[in-house]
Amino acid sequence: MTHALPHSAPDGDYEMDPLPSGPLTTIAEVRERAESRGRLRPERHRHPMRWLIMAALVVLSVVFAYPFIWLISASFKPRSDVFDNRLIPQTFTFDNYVTVWQQAPLALWLVNTVVVTALAAVTVTLSSAMVAWGFAYFRFRGRGFLFGLVLATMMLPGAVTMIPTFLIWNALGMVGTLVPLWAQNLFGSAFYIFLIRQFMLALPRDLFDAARVDGASQWAVFWRVALPLSRPALAVALIFEVQASWTDLMRALIYLRDDTTFTVPRGLKSLVDAFGFGGEWHWEIIVTASVIATVPMIVVFFLGQRQIVHGVSAGGIKG
Incomplete structure (x- = not known):
C-alpha cells in the first residue's frame, strides 16, 4: 500500500506525493514525516x-x-x-542579605505575615463558598435582589467603613493584635462570592439532586459534592486573597502598634522610615528586604497560574 502526503505547489495549493508503503497510525505521524522531508511547512511560517x-x-x-x-x-x-x-x-x-536580618526582626515579620495570610485566605474562601452555594443552589424569593445587594457592597470605598470597623475592634480590645487583619474575612467577600457562585451555577444540578436522593444532608451535599467540584474557583479565591493579605499595608498601619506584631508590609514601612527618607539612606537594606518580601508571592503565582486561568475562565461560562 502506498501512502500520499501533501506538499506545497508553486501556486500555494498542496499536491500529493507518494511515500514508501507502511502503516501510518496517526495524523501526527503523517505530518511529522512530511515536515521531515520539507514538503509541508508548519502553519506558523505562513503567518x-x-x-x-x-x-x-x-x-x-x-x-x-x-x-x-x-x-x-x-x-x-x-x-x-x-x-x-x-x-x-x-x-x-551578599552583605545586604546578612545586614537586613541583623537590622530588623524580619523572620518574626515573615511568621506574622504567614499566619495572617493563611487565616485570611482560608476563612474568606470557605465563608464566601458557603454564601455562593446558597445563591447558586437554593431557590427562594428575593434571591436576585439579595445577591444584587451583595454585589453593591463592592462599590463602597474602603474609607467609608474604615472608622466604624476600627471602633468595633477597639471596643473588643483587639487593636494592637493580628486578629483584625484576618477575622473580617469570616464574613466573606463580595467578589469571591460572585466568582464562586458563577462557577457553581455551571455545575450539573443533577449531581446535587442525586446526593439528596441518596440521603445526604444539605451540608453533606455542599461539603462532599459542591466544594470538590468547585476547586478551580476556590483556588482562584485562595490565591487572590493570599496576595491581598500578604501585601496589605493599610490595615497593618491602622491596627498594629508594636514591631513584634508587624507584618512584612508594615515592617518594610518601618525600614523606609529608618533607612530611607528622613533616615540613614541605606537603600540597599530596603531593596534587599523588598526582594525577600516579594519572592514568596512570585512563587505562589507561578505554582497557581494554571488554577487561576482555569478558575477564572470556567467561572464565566454561565451567568
Whole structure:
C-alpha cells in the first residue's frame, strides 16, 4: 500500500506525493514525516502576524519584569552603587542579605505575615463558598435582589467603613493584635462570592439532586459534592486573597502598634522610615528586604497560574 502526503505547489495549493508503503497510525505521524522531508511547512511560517504578536508579548514581559530584575540586582550592590542602573552589579556582595536580618526582626515579620495570610485566605474562601452555594443552589424569593445587594457592597470605598470597623475592634480590645487583619474575612467577600457562585451555577444540578436522593444532608451535599467540584474557583479565591493579605499595608498601619506584631508590609514601612527618607539612606537594606518580601508571592503565582486561568475562565461560562 502506498501512502500520499501533501506538499506545497508553486501556486500555494498542496499536491500529493507518494511515500514508501507502511502503516501510518496517526495524523501526527503523517505530518511529522512530511515536515521531515520539507514538503509541508508548519502553519506558523505562513503567518507573520503571529511572530509580531509574540515579539510584542516578549517586549511587554521585559517591561513588566524589569523593575523586579532591577530590584534583585540592586540587592547585591553596595550602598554607593544601588542606583547606578546596572543590571549586572559592578561590585557583587551578599552583605545586604546578612545586614537586613541583623537590622530588623524580619523572620518574626515573615511568621506574622504567614499566619495572617493563611487565616485570611482560608476563612474568606470557605465563608464566601458557603454564601455562593446558597445563591447558586437554593431557590427562594428575593434571591436576585439579595445577591444584587451583595454585589453593591463592592462599590463602597474602603474609607467609608474604615472608622466604624476600627471602633468595633477597639471596643473588643483587639487593636494592637493580628486578629483584625484576618477575622473580617469570616464574613466573606463580595467578589469571591460572585466568582464562586458563577462557577457553581455551571455545575450539573443533577449531581446535587442525586446526593439528596441518596440521603445526604444539605451540608453533606455542599461539603462532599459542591466544594470538590468547585476547586478551580476556590483556588482562584485562595490565591487572590493570599496576595491581598500578604501585601496589605493599610490595615497593618491602622491596627498594629508594636514591631513584634508587624507584618512584612508594615515592617518594610518601618525600614523606609529608618533607612530611607528622613533616615540613614541605606537603600540597599530596603531593596534587599523588598526582594525577600516579594519572592514568596512570585512563587505562589507561578505554582497557581494554571488554577487561576482555569478558575477564572470556567467561572464565566454561565451567568
